[in-house]
Amino acid sequence: MTLARDGGAPVRTAPFPTCTDASGRTFGPEEVDALAGVIARGRLWRVDAVEVPALEREFARYLDAGEAVASSSGTAALHLAVAALDPEPGDEIIVPPITDFGTVIAVLAAGAVPVFADVDPVTGCLTAETVEPLISDRTRAVIVVHLFGGPADVDGIVRRCRPRDIRVIEDCAQAYLTVPEGGDTFAGTRGDLGCFSLQQSKHITAGDGGLTVTRDPALARRMRLFADKGWPRDTGSRTHLFLGFNYRMTELVGAVARVQLTRLRGVVQARRAVARRLVDALAGLPGLCLPAAGLIDRHSFWLFPILIDAERLGAGNAEYGAALAAEGLPVTPGYLQRPVHLLPALTQRRTFGTSGFPLTSPPARRQMRYAPGDCPVAERMVAQTLLVLECNERFTDADVDDLIAGVTKVHNHFLAAQR
Numbered sequence: 001m002t003l004a005r006d007g008g009a010p011v012r013t014a015p016f017p018t019c020t021d022a023s024g025r026t027f028g029p030e031e032v033d034a035l036a037g038v039i040a041r042g043r044l045w046r047v048d049a050v051e052v053p054a055l056e057r058e059f060a061r062y063l064d065a066g067e068a069v070a071s072s073s074g075t076a077a078l079h080l081a082v083a084a085l086d087p088e089p090g091d092e093i094i095v096p097p098i099t100d101f102g103t104v105i106a107v108l109a110a111g112a113v114p115v116f117a118d119v120d121p122v123t124g125c126l127t128a129e130t131v132e133p134l135i136s137d138r139t140r141a142v143i144v145v146h147l148f149g150g151p152a153d154v155d156g157i158v159r160r161c162r163p164r165d166i167r168v169i170e171d172c173a174q175a176y177l178t179v180p181e182g183g184d185t186f187a188g189t190r191g192d193l194g195c196f197s198l199q200q201s202k203h204i205t206a207g208d209g210g211l212t213v214t215r216d217p218a219l220a221r222r223m224r225l226f227a228d229k230g231w232p233r234d235t236g237s238r239t240h241l242f243l244g245f246n247y248r249m250t251e252l253v254g255a256v257a258r259v260q261l262t263r264l265r266g267v268v269q270a271r272r273a274v275a276r277r278l279v280d281a282l283a284g285l286p287g288l289c290l291p292a293a294g295l296i297d298r299h300s301f302w303l304f305p306i307l308i309d310a311e312r313l314g315a316g317n318a319e320y321g322a323a324l325a326a327e328g329l330p331v332t333p334g335y336l337q338r339p340v341h342l343l344p345a346l347t348q349r350r351t352f353g354t355s356g357f358p359l360t361s362p363p364a365r366r367q368m369r370y371a372p373g374d375c376p377v378a379e380r381m382v383a384q385t386l387l388v389l390e391c392n393e394r395f396t397d398a399d400v401d402d403l404i405a406g407v408t409k410v411h412n413h414f415l416a417a418q419r
Ligand SMILES: *Cc1c(COP(=O)(O)O)cnc(C)c1O
Pocket: 073, 074, 075, 076, 099, 100, 101, 102, 103, 145, 171, 173, 174, 197, 198, 199, 208, 209, 210
């Protein structure tokens, strides 16, 4: 079969369901009714409101997570978590290089310094071994990202951090109902704080929005104040106790998010069913590394990651991905164009004016420089081996058949060309 890239017929011409519109989102009349109720009551902000406090209670109970604090985005949810720790300017927070920039924005916005640890070559997540050598006397926290919904070894990282009074924040923006190794509780509840996003592309959405969970009431209290200008409204006093922002979630968002939460289990189960079919059909292809079959029920498949053996196939992820895209498959080689530590905001220290704050010394322990070679495993994954396929709860069996046919066709082409 001639590849579409070389003029053959593509496996697929119709678009796949996509999370960017109704085709790949799970909404119903319940969301509309909930919105209409908010409008009818006429109180659209969260002060003395109904929906957002109810969402916080329901989400915390759903995850068995203590308390939840709502905010306006996943990035805000992460900023709440970092700000709750009240780092000194220049304190260090260890982060992974394969993530959304929001993970790092939260660190910089709090005046802290992101220190990038390398990742596991299969999962793309931080490990206890990659984090350990980067711990210094300025390390305040580690942000563990459960990449694509795959579980990072957060328990292993917590074990290294807790004795040294280093906090662990879980970035679960891609990982609703992910179950990390070492227990059957959800990601977001293993560390000190767990951060979730309700942005358009996530498992459940209200357009934008965020939730941060913690079992520590003092951290929860600080986050509530931080998201509302440092204003302790519940004391009746109009005062501002510390620098905070207006990160309040609106009632409109809260109302939609509450309904979406009732759909979450079904969304994740449907994505696992898609992933199971992909793994069953593709796992035998030589030179391809997929999520292990035993991991599927712990993974939430925000995206479906594939690793290719670039030597064996004689092609890197860019060429392989372009061939898949030509077949009509929804694929992104590398997931990112470059790892986060190589974004211009960091390599050029574009933070506050021309100061470079907080990446300069002082306040940092050392002058921070972010450069190629800092995280060789992550750099190689993004540039050579990693591809992500869209994974969506609305994919039909025929959609999954096309994904399987497209990957098989392209893969066999590259394998044959190497023989
Ligand atoms: C989406 C995402 C964020 C940011 O969430 P927003 O709601 O877009 O601000 C942070 N971290 C990860 C891993 C994400 O995927």
